[in-house]
Amino acid sequence: MKEIVSFLGPKGTFSHEAASILGHDLVPFCTIPAVMESVESGQCAKGIVPIENSIEGPVGITLDSLAHEFDLNIIGEIVISINQNLIVNPGSKIEDIEDVYSHQQAISQCQSFISKHSLQPHYTVSTASAAKSIVGDKSKAAIGHVKSAELYDLEILESNIQDIDNNATRFVVLSKEETAPTGNDKTSIIFSIYEDHPGALYNILGIFEKYNINLTKIESRPSKQGLGKYLFFVDFYGHYKDDIIKKIIMDIDDDTYFFKVLGSYPEFR
Numbered sequence: 001m002k003e004i005v006s007f008l009g010p011k012g013t014f015s016h017e018a019a020s021i022l023g024h025d026l027v028p029f030c031t032i033p034a035v036m037e038s039v040e041s042g043q044c045a046k047g048i049v050p051i052e053n054s055i056e057g058p059v060g061i062t063l064d065s066l067a068h069e070f071d072l073n074i075i076g077e078i079v080i081s082i083n084q085n086l087i088v089n090p091g092s093k094i095e096d097i098e099d100v101y102s103h104q105q106a107i108s109q110c111q112s113f114i115s116k117h118s119l120q121p122h123y124t125v126s127t128a129s130a131a132k133s134i135v136g137d138k139s140k141a142a143i144g145h146v147k148s149a150e151l152y153d154l155e156i157l158e159s160n161i162q163d164i165d166n167n168a169t170r171f172v173v174l175s176k177e178e179t180a181p182t183g184n185d186k187t188s189i190i191f192s193i194y195e196d197h198p199g200a201l202y203n204i205l206g207i208f209e210k211y212n213i214n215l216t217k218i219e220s221r222p223s224k225q226g227l228g229k230y231l232f233f234v235d236f237y238g239h240y241k242d243d244i245i246k247k248i249i250m251d252i253d254d255d256t257y258f259f260k261v262l263g264s265y266p267e268f269r
């Protein structure tokens with residue numbers, strides 16, 4: 001039986017492209033937390049959400065929801081290259097466009113193009129919902145996937161409008177299931193330190209050095225407990241069922257105030 005996978009919709013988002021790689025039955029949801037909720041409630045077996053972009057950095061709502069709202073495992077990652085397009089109604093020219101609509105991440109990836117053409121940016125919940133929202137208005141454009149232009153009978157006025165050509169977004173696959181080690185895994189964790197004192201973060205990072213484990217990402221987010229209080233999101237090589245990673249996890253757990261393993265999953269290649 002085919003599993004149902006949820007993604008940030010409507011059809012034609014970059015999340016839709018990433019979810020298509022999994023090859024299951026796909027169902028769109030209108031926000032990232034709604035995708036997570038669909039997995040937590042058991043409505044969908046898996047959900048796919050964007051987590052970081054090479055130009056704009058972290059997708060805050062994904063990190064915050066994983067830390068504070070949902071108890072889900074990351075069981076996979078997918079990286080796709082992102083080509084942003086200026087999408088318009090048929091016949092519309094650049095001189096006609098006053099307003100541009102898209103997801104906050106896409107707007108941020110295309111800052112130079114937007115200011116060069118003096119466009120007024122507006123945020124939408126996804127790139128494809130932006131495309132849908134401009135249908136019939138020649139003074140409006142959207143930024144998004146070539147697929148969303150096709151789906152909503154719109155045209156591409158300009159391709160590759162992101163600030164830097166080499167643009168990629170990393171997505172994670174969420175589930176309530178756990179994974180078995182494959183020998184090619186990464187693990188994602190979140191922690192916060194007890195007190196702000198010299199060397200507090202250095203001591204935690206020293207645990208990875210002690211066991212010779214390579215980090216692939218470190219990121220901080222506000223813990224929402226007040227200014228200057230942070231959560232750290234760390235990715236590193238290994239699976240939480242590997243003996244060495246079990247030791248690292250025990251050491252970090254002893255030294256931190258809040259600690260959560262988000263999951264272990266095969267590295268995307």
Ligand SMILES: O=C(O)C(=O)C[C@]1(C(=O)O)C=C[C@@H](O)C=C1
Nearest residue numbers: 013014015050103105126127169
């Ligand atoms: O709006 C979409 O198309 C999405 O899938 C979301 C999203 C994101 O949040 O990063 C995905 C990839 C791109 O970086 C831009 C937007």
